[in-house]
Amino acid sequence: MGKTAGDYLCERLVEWGVDTIYGFPGDGINGILGALRRSQDRLRFIQTRHEEMASFMACGHAKFTGRVGVCMATSGPGAIHLLNGLYDAKLDHQPVVAIVGQTFVRALGGHFQQEVKLLALYSDVASAYCEQANEPGSIRHILDRALRIALAEKTVTCVIIPADVQERDAVDKQPHLTHTVHSGVGYWPGRTIPEQRDLQAAAAILNAGEKVAMLVGQGALHATDEVLAVADTLGAGVAKALLGKAVVPDDVPFCTGSIGLLGTRPSWDMMQGADTLLMVGSSFPYSEFLPKEGAVKGVQIDLLGRMLSIRYPMDLALVGDSKQTLAELLPLLRRKTDRSWQDGIAKGVREWWRLMADRAKPADVDRAGDRLRVRPQALFAELSRQLPDNAILSSDSGSAANWFARQVRIRRGMKASLSGNLATMVPGVPYAIAAKFAFPDRVSVAMVGDGAMQMGGMAEMLTAAKYYKTWADPRLVVLVLNNEDLNQVTWEQRAMAGDPKFEASQEIPYVPYHAYADMIGLKGIKVERSAQIEGAWREAFAADRPVIIDAMSDPEEPPIPPHVSFAQLKAMTEAFAAAPKEGLPGAVSAVREFAEELLPGR
Numbered sequence: 281m282g283k284t285a286g287d288y289l290c291e292r293l294v295e296w297g298v299d300t301i302y303g304f305p306g307d308g309i310n311g312i313l314g315a316l317r318r319s320q321d322r323l324r325f326i327q328t329r330h331e332e333m334a335s336f337m338a339c340g341h342a343k344f345t346g347r348v349g350v351c352m353a354t355s356g357p358g359a360i361h362l363l364n365g366l367y368d369a370k371l372d373h374q375p376v377v378a379i380v381g382q383t384f385v386r387a388l389g390g391h392f393q394q395e396v397k398l399l400a401l402y403s404d405v406a407s408a409y410c411e412q413a414n415e416p417g418s419i420r421h422i423l424d425r426a427l428r429i430a431l432a433e434k435t436v437t438c439v440i441i442p443a444d445v446q447e448r449d450a451v452d453k454q455p456h457l458t459h460t461v462h463s464g465v466g467y468w469p470g471r472t473i474p475e476q477r478d479l480q481a482a483a484a485i486l487n488a489g490e491k492v493a494m495l496v497g498q499g500a501l502h503a504t505d506e507v508l509a510v511a512d513t514l515g516a517g518v519a520k521a522l523l524g525k526a527v528v529p530d531d532v533p534f535c536t537g538s539i540g541l542l543g544t545r546p547s548w549d550m551m552q553g554a555d556t557l558l559m560v561g562s563s564f565p566y567s568e569f570l571p572k573e574g575a576v577k578g579v580q581i582d583l584l585g586r587m588l589s590i591r592y593p594m595d596l597a598l599v600g601d602s603k604q605t606l607a608e609l610l611p612l613l614r615r616k617t618d619r620s621w622q623d624g625i626a627k628g629v630r631e632w633w634r635l636m637a638d639r640a641k642p643a644d645v646d647r648a649g650d651r652l653r654v655r656p657q658a659l660f661a662e663l664s665r666q667l668p669d670n671a672i673l674s675s676d677s678g679s680a681a682n683w684f685a686r687q688v689r690i691r692r693g694m695k696a697s698l699s700g701n702l703a704t705m706v707p708g709v710p711y712a713i714a715a716k717f718a719f720p721d722r723v724s725v726a727m728v729g730d731g732a733m734q735m736g737g738m739a740e741m742l743t744a745a746k747y748y749k750t751w752a753d754p755r756l757v758v759l760v761l762n763n764e765d766l767n768q769v770t771w772e773q774r775a776m777a778g779d780p781k782f783e784a785s786q787e788i789p790y791v792p793y794h795a796y797a798d799m800i801g802l803k804g805i806k807v808e809r810s811a812q813i814e815g816a817w818r819e820a821f822a823a824d825r826p827v828i829i830d831a832m833s834d835p836e837e838p839p840i841p842p843h844v845s846f847a848q849l850k851a852m853t854e855a856f857a858a859a860p861k862e863g864l865p866g867a868v869s870a871v872r873e874f875a876e877e878l879l880p881g882r
Contacts, residue, residue, distance in 0.1 A: 306354020311446025335365025499561020
């Protein structure tokens with residue numbers, strides 16, 4: 281058998297430095313699967329349990345490595361299943377390439393089985409580049425462009441290859457004729473910095489400010505040293521969008537932690553008291569947590585020009601790589617001698633961490649007729665204390681993200697992510713698994729709710745069971761908040777609409793996740809008393825295989841935002857009062873946590 285177009289596709293991916301493809305088989309990609317078998321010494325195919333998980337893994341791979349993530353699915357239903365994870369990548373500006381099959385070229389337009397108009401279907405999620413190779417000679421430039429555009433524009437692209445094209449003879453090089461394309465391998469990003477006059481203008485604004493607040497996001501993940509140097513020079517505080525949680529270690533005294541609905545009080549206070557805002561590598565969407573319009577002078581740095589000045593009307597919005605631009609800006613800044621603003625921020629940060637420690641004190645909950653429960657904050661605070669160096673963290677959307685944002689203290693060298701702009705459920709576990717394939721010698725931890733675990737996490741733990749013996753370090757730990765409630769939405773209903781918990785939509789079945797882990801050959805640990813928390817994490821991090829910590833957590837622990845209006849507090853209280861189960865105890869808990877943030881010394 282000669283070399284097929286599928287073989288050529290695999291060879292070209294290897295030339296580009298791709299070593300891993302996440303996917304699920306189907307007859308629409310049989311020709312590529314056969315080629316992958318012949319290339320498995322150079323190109324690894326990771327079989328997920330569902331195509332959606334493959335796209336989430338490709339997104340996680342891109343987030344944690346900075347390289348392109350690749351996922352693959354068959355025609356029709358497989359291609360459709362990829363969409364959620366691809367939108368996760370697109371909205372979080374990650375380079376991901378989807379390779380999907382299609383029915384035979386000769387059958388297109390014939391209402392054939394599994395025929396879906398993929399070019400139309402992918403026209404939004406892969407709007408930067410989506411093309412179909414209808415003959416083998418097109419694969420070279422379509423694949424090259426898909427990879428290069430994904431990397432250059434930090435976005436999703438798609439390559440569609442009909443099943444019959446995959447098995448035809450390969451075409452390595454087309455003849456040099458009119459209407460032929462001759463592309464090459466490789467992408468070499470250049471320096472991206474603003475004009476010197478604009479850097480000087482930015483420095484003038486920042487030098488004039490007396491109370492500078494910085495907000496950094498995932499676009500600054502590679503610029504930790506530069507962010508810290510600029511903040512130190514300006515006497516600034518640094519808040520972090522959740523995708524940028526790993527930009528600045530949480531032991532930095534003037535780092536206020538996360539900002540927004542899942543953020544901290546010091547971040548809120550800093551933004552309300554600032555006279556100057558420097559935003560770096562972030563598209564943080566919640567304008568209500570930024571200074572009021574016109575209250576501060578604003579400077580923004582972002583690699584993508586289309587993301588400039590859309591969250592706050594900036595006085596100067598600069599296109600530039602965060603690391604390179606901050607390095608160019610730093611010599612133009614004057615060191616502020618008055619450190620009272622930064623010292624005040626550091627004082628607020630210390631008080632905030634004392635409050636978080638108070639809230640994380642172990643507290644057992646034994647509600648009448650309910651299971652034994654633990655306070656969720658205690659689980660995350662203990663995780664933070666025991667995290668191994670260089671751990672890679674992923675959180676799912678939902679209440680787990682609240683405690684991840686507030687209780688887990690990032691140290692230098694760690695990586696952390698979640699679904700930021702799409703905020704979809706389910707990525708927590710596949711992100712964590714992708715981290716193990718990208719960095720098999722590092723510990724990976726996922727923090728998920730039981731809703732996300734039932735939606736897809738349980739199935740993907742079978743993927744972990746299949747592959748963990750190939751990892752240099754087998755430690756993958758999944759914390760499941762087993763509260764039998766879609767908890768984030770329950771609290772949103774209370775705070776936003778003043779509605780009591782709607783049991784028909786919110787309550788979910790109990791699952792013994794620890795028993796499930798044992799059943800599939802992993803390790804399960806159940807936590808239902810606070811005294812078990814410390815030992816559970818210690819046991820998990822000493823395990824010789826992936827672990828599920830099945831934590832019976834209290835769903836009535838309120839995730840109070842850092843700034844709650846009295847209208848929201850009133851709505852929550854009324855929602856509790858109208859609820860047959862939660863009633864007065866729930867209202868008291870909500871009022872207690874709200875009041876704690878207003879107490880003197882907090």
